Amino acid sequence: MAKIRRNDKREMPALNTSSLPDIIFMLLFFFMSVTSMKEVSYKVTCSNSPQASELTKLEKKSLVRYIYVGKPTEQYAKQFGTDTRIQLDDQFAETNEIGDYIINERSAMKEDEQGKLTVSIKADKETRMGIITEIKQELRRAYALKISYSATQRTNGL
Amino acid sequence: MAKKIPQINASSMADISFLLLIFFLVTTSMDVNQGLARRLPAPIPPNQEKADQDINKRNLLIVKINSRNQVTYRDGSMEMGDLQEIDIKDLKAKAKEFILNPQNKAHLPKLVREDFGGPFGEMEYTKDHVISVQNDVDTQYQAYLDVQNELVAAYNEVRNECALEFYHKSYNELEEDQQKLIQKIYPQKISEAEPKNYGN
Numbered sequence: 322m323a324k325i326r327r328n329d330k331r332e333m334p335a336l337n338t339s340s341l342p343d344i345i346f347m348l349l350f351f352f353m354s355v356t357s358m359k360e361v362s363y364k365v366t367c368s369n370s371p372q373a374s375e376l377t378k379l380e381k382k383s384l385v386r387y388i389y390v391g392k393p394t395e396q397y398a399k400q401f402g403t404d405t406r407i408q409l410d411d412q413f414a415e416t417n418e419i420g421d422y423i424i425n426e427r428s429a430m431k432e433d434e435q436g437k438l439t440v441s442i443k444a445d446k447e448t449r450m451g452i453i454t455e456i457k458q459e460l461r462r463a464y465a466l467k468i469s470y471s472a473t474q475r476t477n478g479l
Numbered sequence: 480m481a482k483k484i485p486q487i488n489a490s491s492m493a494d495i496s497f498l499l500l501i502f503f504l505v506t507t508s509m510d511v512n513q514g515l516a517r518r519l520p521a522p523i524p525p526n527q528e529k530a531d532q533d534i535n536k537r538n539l540l541i542v543k544i545n546s547r548n549q550v551t552y553r554d555g556s557m558e559m560g561d562l563q564e565i566d567i568k569d570l571k572a573k574a575k576e577f578i579l580n581p582q583n584k585a586h587l588p589k590l591v592r593e594d595f596g597g598p599f600g601e602m603e604y605t606k607d608h609v610i611s612v613q614n615d616v617d618t619q620y621q622a623y624l625d626v627q628n629e630l631v632a633a634y635n636e637v638r639n640e641c642a643l644e645f646y647h648k649s650y651n652e653l654e655e656d657q658q659k660l661i662q663k664i665y666p667q668k669i670s671e672a673e674p675k676n677y678g679n
Contacts, residue, residue, distance in 0.1 A: 342492035349500040356507035371621040373628040375635055376513040385512065441514055444620050451616035453623070457671070461522045469514035470624055 365391035365408045371446035373472040384437045385469075386426050388419065388456060390444035405445075405452055416455045423463040443471040515627055520670070538588045538607045540577045542570070544626055546617035555586035567625055574633035578665065580605050597660055598645045604664050611670045627669070634667050641665065 367389045379385050389408040393401040397413075407414050409422050427435050440460055444453060460468060537555035543562060544550055550570060551562035554577065565573060580587040588605035595602060610630055614623050635650070638661050642650040646657060653661070 338493065339489065342489070342496050345493055345496035345500055349496060349503060352500065352503050352507070356503070371624045373515050373624050375515060375628050375631040377516045379512045379514065382512075439516075441512065446619070446621035446624075448620040449616065450614045450618040450620060450623050453620060454614070454616070457519060461519050464522070466519040466521065467516070468519060469516045470627070471512065471514040472624060472628075474513070 361387075361389075361408075361411050363389060363391075363408070364394055364397050364411075364413060365389050365406055365445075366394055367391040367408075367443045367445050369445050369447070370443065371470075371472050372475040373470075374475045376472060376474060377469070379439060379441060379469060381437075383430075384434060385439050385441050386423070386465075387441050387443055387471075390442065390448055390452060390456070392445065405448055407452070407456070416452070416459055419456060419459040420463040423460065423465045427465075437467070438465055439467045439469055440465050441469045441471050515624060515631065517627065517669075517671075535589070535607065537586055538605070538609060540574070540608070540610045541613060542610065542626055542630070543613040544615065544618045544622055546615040548619050548622035550622075550626060555588075567629060570626065570629040571633045571636070574610065574630050575637060577610070578605060578608060578633060578637050595660065595664060599660070599664065602664070609668050609670050630669050631667070634665060637665050638662070 369391075390405060391408075392398075392403055393406055393413070401413060407416060407419070409418065414422070423438075423440070427438055430438065442453065442456065457468070460466070536559075539555070541553045541562075542550065543552070550565050550567055552565050552570075552573065553562050557563065577587060580590055583590055588608035590603040591606040592601055592603050593606070594600065612623075612626060612630070639650040641661050641664065642648060642653055642657075646653055650658065650661065
């Protein structure tokens, strides 16, 4: 009589994970290519950017300088108040420092690229135009005439 | 007999690459840098008096955004100080009509006949039109960008229609020199006024 042998301890065969690193590496490379490094840590709340539909991409990263405009984030609000402030690179700045900043940045660039400098204004959509107008006047004085109002693609209509 | 090389234990490889992946996820941001590209006018030399440009009234469209984000405009049909309220949704159509002046109306910019060569030949266009955007100190940034956006959209539509008519392709599909030609016919003439101190 055939006896059905019951194996009390039948082990699951080990899953072959040798291709797991390759899969993860693929993911890694995908993310590395589609994302970009953060330029600076924000000290102002400019992530709430305005919406527009006629956008153009900023092509060359090395030619773009950023001016962040917004209210200081919570951790800086005590020190700097809640009024709209400007951030250049990693620190708060006044409007009259923009000219020097642009001139410094421009002289650090290659000579043939100096004329192509683009300034991207990343401002919160709640910002009042007074400070933006002041920034624009400073940029004009520093001959940084190519500007871009940073915005996100509008998803719903006006 | 050749000595067998012991196999390297690669089981931690996955963990290492996971770590790298998470590191990159944290330090990078997905957002592409895009924005509304504009060009500022060159500064006025300090020793030069601010020359009030004499623009014919019919060639000028003033779009003003007040402190309550209301959009008003004035074109050639209105008196000097008058401003008429306009909904932001209608601004693009208004700007297009102003740029093209298809019916050659007397209060819209003067049409000038010029030879552009290429497939265009001689055609009429509004040579000296200017759209002037004015804003108040308290205007919201979003409202200002909305207006700028609608004006740029009007120009893009005009250029696209021109491209479809003469090249039977959309403006974005054209070669660079063809785009340049169309830009010459319809240059973006959005002037940003010198800041003024308005009342209230």
